[in-house]
Amino acid sequence: MPHDFMPGLAGVPAARSAISDVDGQRGILEYRGIRVEDLCKKSSFLETTWLLLFGRLPSKAELDRFSNDLTHHRRIKYRIVDLIKCLPEQGHPMDALQAAVAALGMFYPGRNVKDVENNYWSAVRLIAKLPTIVAAYARLRRGDDHIPPRDDLSFCENFLYMVSDQVPDRLSAQTLDVCLILHAEHTMNASTFAGMVTASTLADPYTVVASSIGALKGPLHGGANEEVVEMLKEIGTPERVRPYLERKLKDKQKIMGFGHRVYKVKDPRATILQGLCERLFKECGTSPLYEVAVEVERISAELLAGKSVHPNVDFYSGILYDKMGIEVEFFTPIFAIARVAGWLAHWFEQLRENKLYRPDQIYEGEHNRPYVPIENR
Ligand code: ACO
Numbered sequence: 001m002p003h004d005f006m007p008g009l010a011g012v013p014a015a016r017s018a019i020s021d022v023d024g025q026r027g028i029l030e031y032r033g034i035r036v037e038d039l040c041k042k043s044s045f046l047e048t049t050w051l052l053l054f055g056r057l058p059s060k061a062e063l064d065r066f067s068n069d070l071t072h073h074r075r076i077k078y079r080i081v082d083l084i085k086c087l088p089e090q091g092h093p094m095d096a097l098q099a100a101v102a103a104l105g106m107f108y109p110g111r112n113v114k115d116v117e118n119n120y121w122s123a124v125r126l127i128a129k130l131p132t133i134v135a136a137y138a139r140l141r142r143g144d145d146h147i148p149p150r151d152d153l154s155f156c157e158n159f160l161y162m163v164s165d166q167v168p169d170r171l172s173a174q175t176l177d178v179c180l181i182l183h184a185e186h187t188m189n190a191s192t193f194a195g196m197v198t199a200s201t202l203a204d205p206y207t208v209v210a211s212s213i214g215a216l217k218g219p220l221h222g223g224a225n226e227e228v229v230e231m232l233k234e235i236g237t238p239e240r241v242r243p244y245l246e247r248k249l250k251d252k253q254k255i256m257g258f259g260h261r262v263y264k265v266k267d268p269r270a271t272i273l274q275g276l277c278e279r280l281f282k283e284c285g286t287s288p289l290y291e292v293a294v295e296v297e298r299i300s301a302e303l304l305a306g307k308s309v310h311p312n313v314d315f316y317s318g319i320l321y322d323k324m325g326i327e328v329e330f331f332t333p334i335f336a337i338a339r340v341a342g343w344l345a346h347w348f349e350q351l352r353e354n355k356l357y358r359p360d361q362i363y364e365g366e367h368n369r370p371y372v373p374i375e376n377r
Helices: 036-042 045-054 060-071 078-086 093-107 116-140 155-164 170-183 190-199 205-216 224-235 238-250 268-284 288-303 313-323 328-352
Strands: 020-023 028-031
Touching: 028 036, 028 045, 028 268, 036 170, 036 268, 045 060, 045 155, 045 170, 045 328, 060 116, 078 093, 078 116, 093 116, 093 205, 093 328, 116 155, 116 205, 116 328, 155 170, 170 268, 170 313, 170 328, 190 205, 190 328, 205 328, 224 238, 224 288, 224 313, 224 328, 238 288, 268 313, 288 313, 313 328
Parallel strands: none
Antiparallel strands: 020 028
């Protein structure tokens, strides 16, 4: 049967899914049919996670139970803390996160993925423990002690507390919560697909999430948010934006935080994140990075006119995290803390009708070559 080869599988459906949908022409993103703008205004990260996992908004009792379950699974075993302590301090936090998540699977029985109850607890552990692992590595690698989680703090308050040893102000915690909603899910992206390929072999959920973390790390996916902030720092001031961008484009380089396989207009998440920047900087003083970013968006619109290349989710998120005092290398791990919700929702969905991923290839090599003995080559 003849096959059309689509590089990057662009436009090739890899699954049927009812979890999220993107209209890339109109800039609309929905989780389980609900617009992401509505969720950012009215929901919380935990409620949105429940929605993604189970397909509908939870009742108050269901949300309370889920929230309690997550709170009670925030701690990580001292052996995981010891493992994180042994990792090189100059390593990338995404590698530390991937290693710790793979190790988590060795402590919890999750091999039988047909056990729905066990799968629920695996999901709870992963969502609850990712922030603790990320915060532990952030502190341990700079020589500070690991701060165990506090049960009396919300999900986002607790994460910021575990990183900085200070309970954050309400606005920072609320802002982070909206950031997590925006990063929680995004249809068939590279990290979700990587996890689904692993899940299709019926591997345990810790291995599935470790696969997704590996794919998220790359600069063409989640890693772009780090590069955006590095780029804005390198540019330095709004006046230097035009020559910088002209040089980059002349050298055929990509502008980080711009462009998307699906969105042909500004990513709706970038619009919401920009609104969060405006709100946070009005209360806490502006960020020089933000002023440069706004100019990058303005000049890019001119230089990339006609190419449908606009800011994506990674463009404004790093500026917010930077203002919250989070180190650049921890931006992508925060993305993972949120996206684990989507990865697990796809895992649940796939297990209901699993089929091993085993795509085809177009062989372009030779056939029937003779084996030449080494002395004759
Ligand atoms: N800067 C400048 N030009 C761009 C950019 C960009 N960021 N993105 C795309 N273009 C241009 C390309 O040069 C190309 O132009 P051409 O047709 O004249 O050659 C055209 O737009 C199409 O670009 P492709 O790279 O073919 O589009 P693709 O769908 O494969 O790429 C991608 C999408 C990988 C995200 C790309 O836009 C990119 O590399 N962006 C920068 C990295 C980034 O921000 N990644 C985060 C994406 S969001 C996420 O994963 C969470």
